[in-house]
Amino acid sequence: xxxxxxxxxxxxxxxxxxxxxxxxxxxxxxxxxxxxxxxxxxxxxxxxxxxxxxxxxxxxxxxxxxxxxxxxxxxxxxxxxxxxxxxxxxxxxxxxxxxxxxxxxxxxxxxxxxxxxxxxxxxxxxxxxxxxxxxxxxxxxxxxxxxxxxxxxxxxxxxxxxxxxxxxxxxxxxxxxxxxxxxxxxxxxxxxxxxxxxxxxxxxxxxxxxxxxxxxxxxxxxxxxxxxxxxxxxxxxxxxxxxxxxxxxxxxxxxxxxxxxxxx
Ligand code: ADP
Ligand code: MG
Numbered sequence: 489x490x491x492x493x494x495x496x497x498x499x500x501x502x503x504x505x506x507x508x509x510x511x512x513x514x515x516x517x518x519x520x521x522x523x524x525x526x527x528x529x530x531x532x533x534x535x536x537x538x539x540x541x542x543x544x545x546x547x548x549x550x551x552x553x554x555x556x557x558x559x560x561x562x563x564x565x566x567x568x569x570x571x572x573x574x575x576x577x578x579x580x581x582x583x584x585x586x587x588x589x590x591x592x593x594x595x596x597x598x599x600x601x602x603x604x605x606x607x608x609x610x611x612x613x614x615x616x617x618x619x620x621x622x623x624x625x626x627x628x629x630x631x632x633x634x635x636x637x638x639x640x641x642x643x644x645x646x647x648x649x650x651x652x653x654x655x656x657x658x659x660x661x662x663x664x665x666x667x668x669x670x671x672x673x674x675x676x677x678x679x680x681x682x683x684x685x686x687x688x689x690x691x692x693x694x695x696x697x698x699x700x701x702x703x704x705x706x707x708x709x710x711x712x713x714x715x716x717x718x719x720x721x722x723x724x725x726x727x728x729x730x731x732x733x734x735x736x737x738x739x740x741x742x743x744x745x746x747x748x749x750x751x752x
Contacts, residue, residue, distance in 0.1 A: 504535040504716055509700050510555070510669060515564035515575075517550055517724075524550050525561070525724045532702070532717075534668070537695045539711035539732065540704045542721035543747060548704040551721070552671045555702070556591045557584060568669065589617065592662030593671045596678050598654040600646040600661070606633065607642040610661045617665060625664075632660040636690050652683030656690050663694075670694070672703040688714075708752045712736040720744045 510532045517525035524547050532538055540548050553559040555566055561575040568590055573579060600609050610629035614620045620628070633639045636656040638649075646654050655675055662670060672691065676684035688707065692714050695701060705711055711718050711732060718735040720728045728741040736752075739745050 504533050504537075507534040508532075509534040509536070509568065510702075511565075511567040512555070513565040513567070515551070515554055515561045515566070517547070517554055517559065518562045523724060525554065527564070528724070528726060530719070530726065532700065534700055535698050536717065537699075537701045537703070537715045538717045538719055539715035540702060540719045540721060541706070541708070541711055541747075542727075546721040547724040548721055549673050550724075552593070552673050552702065552704060555671060556593055557587060558593075585617070589665050590668045591671060592665060592667035592669070594655070594658050594662050594673070594675050596674045598646075598651070598658040600654055600657060602645065602647055604645075605642065606638065606644050606646060606649065606657050609646060609657055610664050613661070614664050629660070629664060632663050633657070635663075635693075636660045637686070650683055651679045652686045655679065655683075655687045659687075659690055659694075669700045669702070672701065672705070674704055674706060677706060706751070708736065708748070720747070722747075 508531060512528060512530040514527045514529055515525055516523065516527050528551065542548055550559060554561045557573065557579065563575050565575065566573045568587065571583060571586055571590070573583060573587065604612065607626055607629050610632055611622065611625035614625035614628060615622055630639055630642060633642055636659055638653055638656055641649055641653060646657060649657065676687050679687065688710055691703065695714055703715065715732045717729060718732045719726055720735065722743055728735060728739055728744045736748065739748060
């Protein structure tokens with residue numbers, strides 16, 4: 489496995505707290521007549537890194553999108569810190585903004601603004617959402633670009649950057665709002681393996697620095713070595729979850745055993 493060299497070491501120094509961060513209670517999601525998530529409940533603590541794996545179509549992306557209300561759940565409750573959002577109730581815009589600030593998201597396709605420079609991409613939301621001055625925002629953006637190893641690209645346009653660089657810019661942009669939780673939806677699937685590695689390295693560093701993260705991934709090595717917990721989904725349900733090594737090495741559910749055998 490080509491990832492071994494970069495991600496073989498566990499992440500020392502990480503200590504997830506017992507402080508609750510996110511709680512999902514009986515999340516149910518229908519698309520028309522089709523139920524895609526079935527009464528799914530889940531909790532995570534501050535500082536925890538959770539990998540979600542499972543077959544295509546099992547509802548992993550929908551679950552992430554329900555957490556930050558890109559897709560409103562049909563039923564159930566999403567709570568993050570003191571913010572609690574109940575499906576079916578009107579969602580005040582102030583609550584939605586609060587949620588979006590607390591929860592950053594990185595997609596498979598990087599979705600950068602092509603007409604803005606790299607620096608502009610990272611600064612925009614800081615000015616619009618946090619009310620920072622452009623000067624403050626740019627200073628912060630440079631720090632974040634430094635953190636993802638791209639300070640030298642600040643003045644470039646994203647189309648001049650490789651896919652791996654674009655994804656690292658997207659990570660810096662999400663971090664700029666100082667989220668409490670980062671959601672990653674297959675952040676390396678669109679990338680050549682060696683470009684995926686540089687993105688995984690940045691994510692691993694984030695994890696080591698204590699960021700709370702939920703990562704939907706096909707990178708089984710990342711799931712095993714970087715995450716604290718692995719959640720396996722199938723058909724809109726969590727079919728197994730537990731400490732990463734346990735789930736990846738000694739899964740109990742028959743479907744999980746077959747899935748891991750097929751992909752790993
Ligand atoms: P995964 O990310 O695990 O591959 P998804 O959450 O993307 O799974 O999809 C779960 C199921 O929901 C799939 O059957 C998919 O076709 C369906 N689905 C996802 N988004 C929509 C949508 N906007 N409208 C209708 N069906 C959808
Ligand atoms: Mg998906």
